[in-house]
Amino acid sequence: MRRRQFLVLLRNLCLAPLLGSKLTSANEQFTQSLAELLQGQALTESAEILLTLPDSAEDGASVPLQFMANLPQVRSMRILVEKNPTPLSLAFFPQAGMRPYFSGRIKMAESCYVWLIVETHEGWWSSKRWVNVMKPGCGTG
């Protein structure tokens, strides 16, 4: 773990001068957000968690999304948008009395993957979907 942290730090230092490009910095933000969330724990792709989004969104300022999990004891459900300046868009924490289901609308800066990250007592699960954004949500993030 300590070695990995060191390697990440080293990589970030090497990459720092390159971060001027928008693409690199957006993806870097995403990788960093995901790493902060997982704290080194494994993330497994699961068919039991469902993320519904349009294949192409007319307006990036308002992209409807819906997600649910067919897993027991869901602790949290998070939405990360890969190329948004702030990838973590929302976090839903259902307690007893609430189903692991959520529907809402998010902003997207450009066409990219949207990730659903679900935490249960057994670990972390993910599902992602590609969304084409026709008109980027201006100043999104």
Next chain:
Amino acid sequence: MARTKLRVNQLADFTELKILVNHPMENGRNRDHNGQLIPANFIRSLQVFCNQTLVATVDLTGSVSKNPYFVMQLTKVQPGDQIRVSWEDNLGQSDNAELTIT
């Protein structure tokens, strides 16, 4: 001025809760027509209570669309139960709305 509206819909297996909040959800990266940055103003946290018991928390950011509209699914709601939704934004403004199941 009611900024928060609630509506419930009793379905066979669960109760659908619809939440609509009147809020700009500015992320601080937009500019007004004079080229000035519009300060960030977004809901940070939203809570749903059923009879004073917390049933869900949602952490939000500026990348949630303005005038947020959410749909959730509550289990085990009886007539007479009280649903309350409250939120707070990054500038310390807050609001809440209540509804009794009929």
